[in-house]
Amino acid sequence: MGRHAAKRWAAGDSRAKVKWKQSSATPGLSLSEVTAQTVDCKLYTFERLDNMLASSEARRNNALREIDRHRETLGAAARRAVEDAEDVEYREVNTDVIGKSREAVAQSENE
Numbered sequence: 001m002g003r004h005a006a007k008r009w010a011a012g013d014s015r016a017k018v019k020w021k022q023s024s025a026t027p028g029l030s031l032s033e034v035t036a037q038t039v040d041c042k043l044y045t046f047e048r049l050d051n052m053l054a055s056s057e058a059r060r061n062n063a064l065r066e067i068d069r070h071r072e073t074l075g076a077a078a079r080r081a082v083e084d085a086e087d088v089e090y091r092e093v094n095t096d097v098i099g100k101s102r103e104a105v106a107q108s109e110n111e
Contacts, residue, residue, distance in 0.1 A: 010038075 008016035029037075039046070100108075 005016050005019060096108075
């Protein structure tokens with residue numbers, strides 16, 4: 001069975017499966033033996049993929065942890081800013097002076 005036929009068989013092509021059954025009868029290999037040999041041949045690739053997935057998960061977890069840390073810091077800063085704004089002493093502003101010159105405002109404040 002050639003490489004192309006093996007790929008078709010692995011992809012589930014029914015014609016390739018029939019061909020494999022016909023050709024594998026001679027060597028006497030069962031489906032489990034072929035699968036075991038395939039896994040054995042590809043074990044290094046599987047291990048590399050597993051390591052890549054573990055590395056990706058670790059990077060994702062670190063990124064999420066950093067996002068949480070920054071969000072917590074930003075939230076604390078926002079809470080402090082709100083508390084500071086609430087603690088400010090306010091004074092009433094005379095709105096009657098809108099449109100008057102500075103001299104007129106100063107004169108009305110002195111009265």
